[in-house]
Amino acid sequence: MSALEKALAHSKKIGIDECDIVRVKKKITTIRITDSEITEVKQNFDTSFGIRLIHNKKITSFETTNEEKIEEGINNASKSLSNLKSKEFWQGLPHKAEHTKLEGTFDKKLDHISGSESTDIAQTMIDYANNQKINTITGSLNIVSENFEILNSNGLDFSNNATYISGIINAESEQGKIPVSGIGHASGRTLSNFSAEQIGQDAKIMCIESINPQKIDSDKYSIIFEPYSVGELLAFVVAYNFNFKTFVEKKSCFSKEYNKKISVEEFSLVDDPHIPEGIGTKSIDDEGVKTTKRNLIEKGIFKNTYSNLFDSYKEKKESTGNASRPGSPMGRSTEPIPIAAPHNLKIISGEQSQEEMIKETKRGILVGRLWYTYAVNPIKGDFSCTARSGIKIIKNGKISGPGKSVRIIHSLPTMLKNISAIGNNQKNVIQWASLPSITPSIKAENIVINPI
Known part of the structure; x- marks a missing residue:
């Protein structure tokens, strides 16, 4: 009998109505890059457990890394139930785990990758970012292999193996009047679809092309957001508004807009948990x-x-299958009480290339990366962000040169209705410890920017 089965048997023995227990066994390889060289190679092997107990519709939970302490933890947690208030709306844990096998979510090469092989990948990222105009290269490579297992007292029994890889390079230059930087990033689930070379090259190109930026005057512009910056907006501004809890509590800027038009017709946003190579791809939540x-x-x-x-359940509805126990840097955790989150936010590609989008722009800027993105007034959809890397000034359909940092304070509902083009350059994006997305470049009109 496994530790999970023993835990369920013990919860039943002491009279608990329902129990679910998750176990995550993880191997995490982390390589850190500082001052243009690899400064740390670390491999962690972790196993942890998350247990949720439900009795008389009262819910309690705990988490542990000690398999021998699970039964004791159940006893202690059960004692707290008498002090809790019943959740009368609770309808029960799921029974059978209905799932299908998904492609592009587990790679034996990543599962068995050695420290030296991982180091070679990170070194390739550095090599392709190197240039005489680049002063410093920083970044990281994270590779995760995990086994996720969930059992509950209603007979659900599911186990799944998964792999993840994500790399990021930040190249910095002090060759011009002010320091500038560029970023390269890639993520996925298999090694064969991961390009360390492209990460380094993207960071180098963005950085070099940002040298000697020009001031951008305060005004309204057409803005082309490249995939990495769109991912930032999806994670920190857009996703919140489609959380069912946020929606019913009227805290979404779209709480009064259900079944109504909230963006241009060409724009479609999907939560796709089955797409190959998606960081959030999974068959069951x-x-x-x-x-x-x-x-x-x-x-x-x-x-x-x-x-x-x-x-x-609180609103007498059925789950959409979006329970999440997000792990760091990727994958799942044993957080005993899951939250609701999208799996892979995907913007459906358009037909235009980014080059075509630029050609059709009379007065605008191209934004490669956003920083400090957050909601200023979530209920209205107002948000703020700072463009600090990969800014290019567009005049009469051509890039005239790099631009200095600018601040954007705008409204999500307004921006969605002013999207003028959607690119065909879809890319996997994941911000640090955030939501994964799959997105092309997006062009929006009449956005006010202010120089910093």
Whole structure:
């Protein structure tokens, strides 16, 4: 009998109505790059457990890394139940784990990768970022191999192996009047679709092309957001508004817009948990509910939200299969109480290349990376962000040169209705410890920017 089975048997023995237990066994390889060289190679092997107990519709939980202490933890947690208030809306944990095998989520090469092989990948990232105009290279490479297992007292029993890889390079230059930087990034689930060379090259090109930037005057511009910057907006501004809990509590800027047009018709936003190579791709969610593709915005119309069991039951609805126990730097964790989160936010590609988008822009800027992105007034959809890397000034369909840092304070509802082009250059993007997304470049009109 496994540790998880013993835990379920013990919870039943002491009279607990429902119990679910997750175990995550993880190998994490982390390589850190500082001052243009590898400064740390670290491999961690972790196993942890998360247990949730539900009795008389009261919910308690705990987390542990000590397998021998699970039964003791169950006893201690059960004692706290008498002090808790019943969640009368609770309808029960799932039963059978209905799932399908998904391609592009597990790679034996990544699962068995050695420290020296990982170091070679990181060194390639550095080599391709190197240039006489680059002063400093920093970054990291993270490779995760995990086994996720979930059992519950209703008979659900699911185990899954997964691999993840993500690399980022930040190249900095002091060759011009002011310091500038460039970023290169890639992520995925298999080694064969991961390009260390491209990461380094992207960072180098962005950095070199940013040397001697010019001041950009305060005004309204057309802005072309490249995939990495769109991913930032999706993670820190957009996703929140489609959380079912946020929606029903009227804290979303779209709470009154269900089934209404909230963007241009050409824009569609999907939560796709089944796409190959997606960092958030999975067949069942972290409570054992089958995942499904959901159209959040379909041809401009607000169609769906995402939710877990608890938030759905509270409104007498069914879970959408979006329970998440996010792990760092990627994958799952044993957080005993899952949250609701999208799996892979995907913007459906358009037909234009980024070059065509630039040619059709009379007065605008191209933004490669955003920093400090956050909601200023979430209920209205107002947000703020800073463009500090990869800024290019566009005049009459041509890039005239690099631009200095600018601040953007704008409104999400307004921006979605002013999208004028969607690129065909879709890319996997994941911000540090944030939501994964798959997105092309996006062009939006009439955005006010202010120089910093």
